[in-house]
Amino acid sequence: MNKPKHPLLWTIVFTIVSIAYMYPIVLVIINSFKGKVFISSEPFSLPDAETFVGWENYTRGVALTDFFSSFGWSLVITLGSAALILLCTSMTAWWIVRADTRYAKTLYTTFLLNLVVPFQMVMFTLSWLTDFLGLGNPFGLWIIYLGFGAGLAVFIFTGFVKSIPLEIEEAATIDGCGPVRTFFQVVLPIMKPAVITVGILEVMWLWNDYLLPYLTLDLKHYKTIPIAVQYLKGGYGSIDMGAMMGILVLAMIPVIVFYLVSQRHIISGVVAGAVKG
């Protein structure tokens, strides 16, 4: 199990496969420096004197999509929603497990339903309700996301809380801590691995989500990166492939940086989430 028969052979094989695996991304980067006419006519060639346009695709893409403001709002929505989801759902999950009342059970079942329901089921009504309540801005979206994203988070947290021995909390109660202090000073630190797991999963979903913000945000003032990318399908539906390539690269950079920085957390988060799932 530990050592393959021909380690070197496997290294070579996987090196080739990995390069092929990265090729689509490399292809986008290559094409982002070519004039838009040449992207569709010769996508696989490297830029040469005739086709090279420098940073032009990037500047045009940024101008067309207002990229940096979209990036900012994506960040605000993602971080704010994730923080709010982690705080509120961890409290809720702990309470559901420990209180164990009929209300708690009902609540838990409803959260499970939320796990299965596809977004299309609520898309029309949710966009109406968001507007009706005046939540069609990035800060209002924190609440919407807390609502729509609660299911998964509660599910993983409750699974985790069940594995925490009661004695620790009982000791805190004997020391005179109320439920709030018990939770924040005793339980939450123990829950840290689960918090990281859920945080990772939620961030991956929030950052890339397209339809929910598209249908709920007031697009006159706010866009997110996926919305900005989709907006490049400009005049009557034809795509400015040049600007598109530039924006795709810009959209990937933060993701790749995030991945390189917190790769270990991300992978263990995925595993933990799956085992609980």
Added chain:
Amino acid sequence: MNKHRAVRMLAAGIVAISLSGALAACGSGSSSDDSAGKVYYLNFKPEQAQDWEALAAAYTDETGVDVTVQTAASGTYETTLKSEMAKSDAPTLFQVNGPVGLATWKDYAADLTDTAIYEHLSDQSIALTSDDDSQVLAIPYVMETYGIIYNKALLDEYFALPGAAATSVDQITSFDTLAAVAEGIQANKDTLGVAGAFTSAGFDSSSDWRFKTHLANIPLYYEYKDDGVTGQPATIKGTYLDGYKDIFDLYINNSTTEPSLLSSKTIDDATSEFALGQAVFYQNGTWAYNDIKGQSVPDDDLGMLPIYIGAPGEEDQGLTTGSENYWVINNKSSEADQQATKDFLEWVITSDAGRDSLANTMGFVTPFDTFGDYQSTNPLVLADAEYQAAGKTAVTWNFTTMPSEQWKNGVGQALLQYAQGTGDWDAVRSAFVDGWATEYELAHANA
């Protein structure tokens, strides 16, 4: 413990901020300064998005009235309009594509009878009115013309060849001549240094309307003319569909592009083929000038031919002229907002900045009598004027009577399948004729 306290404070802060933000947003939904009125224009034309934004900013500088312009992404105008109209901060000004579009939104259309844009219409009969004619509900703001745009220099080069099917563009007054010329060009494409006679007939959503809507208008026009149809018929016969097939065959068989590639060819592909001199003919309209100008085809070399389908009497056929861009003011907006919108539109068609932007920057031909000094310099517009001066009959835009977007899509899909060889012409005919009846029924059942 301190660390935890900090976390707790931060978390409490986030909750407080987000809740107060939500509450504040609740409160400010509709109470924003109603006295002054504001304008929110949902613009249909992506090509002019930035021009409208600039115009709005100029108006705000001048009057202090807040004007927001939002442009729907391509092919999503109906979608965007629907979701925006459901919002509390709905557009005060939007557009419909004609009588069929107006039918959908008639409950939202304010009466425009005593507005400047109606008073200044050169021909008030082109405005759309309510069923009992008591109210004016929609007003066209741009008149457009389409046909087959051609490259004069390349065409003259062909005419000079021995054995050319014609010797001057004036001889092209029927489908047969057009077909002979196009096939001649295709046969001599290497001599002429072109990739094909026609630009690619792309069926990407940015381009397919040229065939499923604009080209389909020609057989429809002749059928209506024969049968004396006005308004929207419940069924059609498809009398001239053979001509429709002929012209479409001509497009795809004498083209720069393999038919199997058409599904993803875009309007940009066709425009650049024409603008770089790789094709002689390009079916499109006056609006395409903005994308053609300033490249390798000079303005003097741009002309436009009628789209011939072999119908009787087509020697007198002119170009296809009409409008599918009608302004509608939202009657669900506050009185102040409606008034502000009317004032804004009046400014657009009477002020220097507005007229200059519409005529010169956007390149529109408008139906208003205030544009005396602002004549379009668009050579494609001038081509239309020549046809009218020569006494040719302009083909009207009847595609505004097409029953639904779904019908157009059905026709477009069948056309594409036919072009690719994955479908046959019967499917086109069926989508055209049977699809019409089905869609008409659906549209009226749900009205």
Added chain:
Amino acid sequence: MKRTLIRWGWLFTGPTLIAFMIGFVVPFVLGVYLSFTRFTTVTNSTWVGFDNYLGVFADGTFVHSLWYTAAFAIVTTVVINVAAFAVAYMLVKAFRGANLFRSVFFMPNLIGGIVLGYIWMLLLNGLLGIWARSITFSATYGFWGMVALMCWQQIGYMMVIYIAGLQSIPGELIESAEMDGASRSQTLWNIIIPLVMPSITVCTFLTITNGFKMFDQNLALTNGAPSRLSELLALNIYNTFYARTGFEGVGQAKAVVFLLIVAVIALIQNRLARSKETQA
């Protein structure tokens, strides 16, 4: 202690519950109600009973996209899980660069669906251009294009889960099997696969629901072209809602049907997997 805790319930569940009401419960209930009405906006609806549901199956595009989606979900589930398991099986072995390869395979997952769709549009149209074709030539091209995209995106994710499953198998088990003279394939089928069944359960569940719910990639890559033939269910519902006036009720009814399908799949899948696990 518990009584105090229950008294504090409003604080622990209040914020989540309020948001949950806004973000899910109310829209969900309204959505179910609206599927029985004819409406253009939420506040303006008339009760029509099951009419919309009849309209769902009268709509050819829905039935087509139902089969199309089912085929898509099945194909991607099989391909992704087989490939991810194979890669994981190799990468738990110690050879130079195994960790780096793991990172490479996982990365595409983080890139969002819309962005992925356009990346693959470039690649596939470039490739198909060699044969004078494009991704929107027919539903078949779109289908395999989306399968390729989906595999590229998810193999790494599932691989990570399988690696965790494989690593949790005690090494002695494998060694003793080899001592007893079991061949590699016997060890794989009789020991390894039964022991990683929990991972297989999770991964098949994830891939099949992902396949059924896919929207963004579909929107960006083919947008249903040609002729709405490459529309997966989610996109079909979206287009019914927003691209046709007068069909909002049918769209909402489609969404309810869609929900039922996804729920039933989740249940069946769960049952099957659990029964397998206990047998193992």
